[in-house]
Amino acid sequence: MNYNLFSESPFKTEISFHKLIESLEEIAVSDIDYRAIYAKSLLKEIKHLPELKTGINDLTVIYENEELVKNLLSDLFPTLLTHNEIKAVTIPFQNLMFNYSELFKKILKNAGGAFDITIRDFDADQYYIMSCILILNVHYKQQFDITKPLFYDIPDENGITKHYRILYNADFIEIVKTNKAPELSSEDIEQLIDNYEDIALWKEKFPNESWILKGFGIITLFDATTESAISNLKSNLLLKEDNQERSNPKFEKIFRSIFKLNDIRVGLIIYNEEEDKFIRPPYDNDDVKSFLLADHSEMTCSNAFMDCTIAHVVDQQKMLSISNVAHFAQTEGNEKLGEHLLKQNIKSCIFAPVVKSGKLLGIIELVSTNIRSLNSVNATNLKLVLPFVIDTIERYNVDIENQIEAVIQREYTAIHSSVYWKFKKEVEKYLKSSNKNKDYIFKEIVFKDVYPLYGQIDIKGSSEHRNETVKEDLKNQLSTLLNIIDRLNLINNVPLLEQLKFEMQSYYNELSLELMADTEQQIQAYIQKEIHPILGNEKIDEDNKVLIANYFSELDSKTALFYHSRKNFDDAMSIINKKMASILDHEQKEAQQIFPHYFERFKTDGVEHNLYIGASIAPTQTFDTMYLSNLRLWQLQTLCKMELEHHRLKSILPYELDVTSLILVFSSPISVRFRMDEKRFDVDGTYNARYEVVKKRIDKANIKGTKERITQKEKITIVYSNDYEEKEYLKYIKFLQFKKILEPTIEQFDVQELQGVSGLRALRIKVCNTDVPDEAYSYEDLLKEIN
Structure with missing residues (x-):
């Protein structure tokens, strides 16, 4: 190789193998007898090969x-x-x-x-x-x-x-x-x-x-054969028809990987509903064949060879699988199709209708030269690829219609409807020969028409706080070391100590500036390589040895750095995240009673959550948008409880941190699918990606025309696009103001344009710093209050 x-x-x-050997050396001196014996034996075995470690x-x-x-x-x-x-x-x-x-x-x-x-x-x-x-x-x-x-x-x-x-x-x-x-x-x-x-x-x-x-x-x-083959199929279908990489062997290779059969051949025909006939796909060089059409470029559905068996595919739109063509041909009514296939040395085959919204778009053909290679069992694999073929043919139909109309308007101006078909047919021939089709887009959907809800409670300025605590710990450590070096120099008067003192002071002064990405690592390496060896000198007097021992006792065991301010910050972050997540998890149990929905949360520098609600997630129940309204009100109340809990925590936190809260409103239903490689749900499709773009960027946005962030401490920011969304959330806010959960003042403003997204607006409201009632209010309670 x-x-x-x-x-x-x-x-x-x-x-x-040094890291592995070091681990074995630790195990060898451990208290776990059987592990220690095993490690010692292995270390003895490799002792004669020091290069395994070096x-x-x-x-x-x-x-x-x-x-x-x-x-x-x-x-x-x-x-x-x-x-x-x-x-x-x-x-x-x-x-x-x-x-x-x-x-x-x-x-x-x-x-x-x-x-x-x-x-x-x-x-x-x-x-x-x-x-x-x-x-x-x-x-x-x-x-x-x-x-x-x-x-x-x-x-x-x-x-x-x-x-x-x-x-x-x-x-x-x-x-x-x-x-x-x-x-x-x-x-x-x-x-x-x-x-x-x-x-x-x-x-x-x-x-x-x-x-x-x-x-x-x-x-x-x-083994990601199926997933990769499907991905290759999508990429192949996205190629323009004049691209020479698009070829039938490439399609066949993909299908062979999916079906795990090495002799599969692939064909495709498109159904022209207007003329009730099948035609070849308009690709150059006969790249995509058809085994039903064989040498014909088109064929009407009434053709004699399209017997009752194929009618099963066309009229009933059901898949036809033939595991033994020779046996199939002996059945009355199947003779013509059987002979037609046997002449092409086809011994087993699958013909699957390509259907969108009850409309037949074409037939995809899989054939094999072996009996029983293709059958009704592995025919189910076609369900993996049919959505992409459907989208491709549909995109082609729409595209070809647009091109036909454009060419007719350009070449013939307005044509009377009674003769329009003639010109259309001529344009179709032109487009086939000129190969002017556009790119195609594919979708793969698991849950359709679901409504997303996104919210977060974020620790304000966490990166800045983290950097400040790092600088504070480094300054304290350098100050302690400078004091020790001063005392040692008074006793020994060694020029090297003056040099070290100068270098540490330079590092200390650097910490007054913005923290660079590698500053901590530089100081850590310097202290360990230059300072710590000196502190271990046996000639140091007893008083200074005590001072040095106290210094070493303050060090973190992993980093050999001071970990005081950072520990307070990390502990505060952990307390906030844990408490916010527990509230969200507890409230979520009640929210599931409103209507079953998908929920996920993430701990980062704060807590984020995604919810998806819709009929496709709970198909056995009747979905109504009232459940969406209930869930939105629940989300707003839950963020209020989380904000209030943080307010209670602030006085006992080891490091003072503020939080900001955000809700993103998106009223259009979207599609989501599960990604196997990441083990998580994600939105699907180009249009739906706008929601993800907004979600990732919105918390760092400013109020339009200002440098003020849209999020502020102790306030909830609600970002939306449409007037009806604003009206809906104003109802929720006024209801919670009436319940003394939110303060009276409501801020309304436009959000700065994000990359690729504009027209966003926001409401901002402060949570009352008094006890929020434990009672959870529903959308029905709101309606009663209004009426």
Whole structure:
């Protein structure tokens, strides 16, 4: 296998098991006897190979000690799972792998000895830049997203390409800077952010082999064949018809992956309702064939060969599967279709109607040269792809109608309806030959027509507070060390101590400025490497030893830094989040009684929640928009309770933090689907994405024409788009004002334009800082109050 996939890399790779060995050394001195015995035995076994810990450059060391390496990794590669997990040791993004699980070995063996496993659509520049981003995230504490899904495409023993999603575990890797690596400023990092495609710039900032990648990673593969094949199908259908990449073999390869059959051929015909006939799709070079039409370009549904069996597909719009065409052809009434298929060496087949809103759009054809390869059981797999074919044909029909109308208007001006069809037919021929179709859009829906509700209670200025506590702890630690160094210098009068004092004072002065991304790491490294070794000198007198011991007792065990102000801040954050989440969870139990709905919440710097309500989520119950109104009132009341609870907590928090509350109103029903790779629900479709865009950006928005944030402490901000939404929420607000839950003053203002979104408005209202009644009011209570 070729593991030197790319000639250049910012990394010099050293395979090392040092983190794993250090862990074994800790276990060896633990109180757990059986674990300690196991660890000691393993450490003894690897003692003669110190390079396992110091670093390996020659891979023959691994291959010559394969069994020993396997034993060393046994905790990470359990024997009981080796036939179920697709797993190996690797270096991320590189083609180096060893210590394969048995299932991984089997997959590679079935692929064939000459098969060289490589990441799909991954070139040298992508590898280099992703490696650099890894350095930015780890060493410079950036948070760049490098979660682009990566895949291996591996054929099985039948020649069917399977698609495996790649997951990396880098817990056992560390990144070490060398003298060849220039130190990056914040301006350098900003420049890289704005120039992702500039490979020369990335190589300038991260020269070849200027960093050391030490350790090992673990790669785990998941069989995502069906999901990946469907994704490829969507991408293929989105290509314009004049794109030469769009071809029947590509479609067949996708369907073969979905059905796990290597001899499937695919056909498609489009139904022209106006003329009651089937036609070929208007693609050049006969890319998409039709086995029903065979050599014909079109055929009326009344044609003799469209016998009663095909009528079953056309009239009743039901799928037809024939597992044995020869046997099928012997049944009376099926002879013509059976002969037609057998002439094309078709032994089994599936014909599925493409239907949208009860309207037949076409027929998709799957055929095989083997008996029973296609049947009524695996025909259900077509349900996975039919939505995309439906959207494609529908988009084509709409597009072709628009083009026909445009050409007629351009070439013939207004045409009388009685002869319109003639011109239309001519234009259709023109469009087919000129191949002028536009792109298509696809949707995949799980829950349709649901109403979203989004709310959050956010800790105000959390990032600024966090930075201030970091600076305060660092200042206190530096002050303590300066005092110690002063005392030591009085006794010893060593010039080095004066130098250290100067350097620490410089760091202290830096902390009066804005905190940089790597300031904490720089100071931490300086203290550990330059200061702490001096404090361990045996010649220090007893009084100063006591002072130094008190200093070390103040350090956090993990970071060796002061953790006082940050602990107060972290504790305060944790208390607020825990309390807010518990209120939301408790109130949510009652909300489910209003009408069953999907609910999820997230703890970040505060607590966010999403709700989706609609008939598709609870199809056995009758949905009414009154339930939506009830849920909106419930949401507003719940945020009031959370705001009040925070007000009660403020006096006992170890660090004073304020919160802001926000509700986003979105009255149009949307579609949501579950994403398997992230294990969460998300909105579906281009139009619905507007809701997600607003949701992610709105809490940082300002009031239009000002620099004032739309959210303020102790107030709830309600963002909306339409007058009827404003009217609805004003009713809720006035009702809760009457109940002494909200204060009398209501603020109304426009929200600044967000990227791609404009026209948002907002209401802002303060929560009363008195006890909110425990009683929860319903929409019916509001109506009674109004009436």
